Amino acid sequence: MVRNHKLAKHISDCAWGELVNQLDYKCQWYGRTLVKVDKWFPSSKLCSSCGHKADSMPLSVREWTCPNCGTVYNCDINAAQNLLAVGHPVTVGGVREPPLLRKTRQGQKLRI
Structure with missing residues (x-):
């Protein structure tokens, strides 16, 4: 986002680190969990x-259309669904698995 010369100054002045600190503070205050996703996810x-x-x-x-299953996606909606899935752990057989551990159609576990 900073490479856009029209927005670079405004984006750099936003204090993203302070936003994350405030989110972390509020999550601790209300007993919630803040899930930080790697920027290369x-x-x-x-x-x-x-x-x-x-x-x-x-x-x-x-x-785009997935070549594996043929589902057609809008990139933004697909990205939002993937980010939502990162934050929600999966319960399989009463056991909570890590958020990024999913079962594929062949029954193998997939680590993203």
Whole structure:
């Protein structure tokens, strides 16, 4: 975002670190958990249905079809679904698994 010369100064002045600190403070205050996602997490390139990861996807692509399961996605909605899945742990057989551990169709576990 900082590479955009029209927005760079405003984005740099936002104090993103302070925003994260405040979110962490409020989460602790209300007994919630703050899940921080790595900035390199492939939220747009990852199929939220089957877990297939696309090799490359330029920013100009706004809609794509998963070659594995054939689901058609809007990139922003797919990314939002993937980020939501990161924060919600899965309960399998009464056991809470880590958020990024999902079962694939073949029954194998997939680590994203």
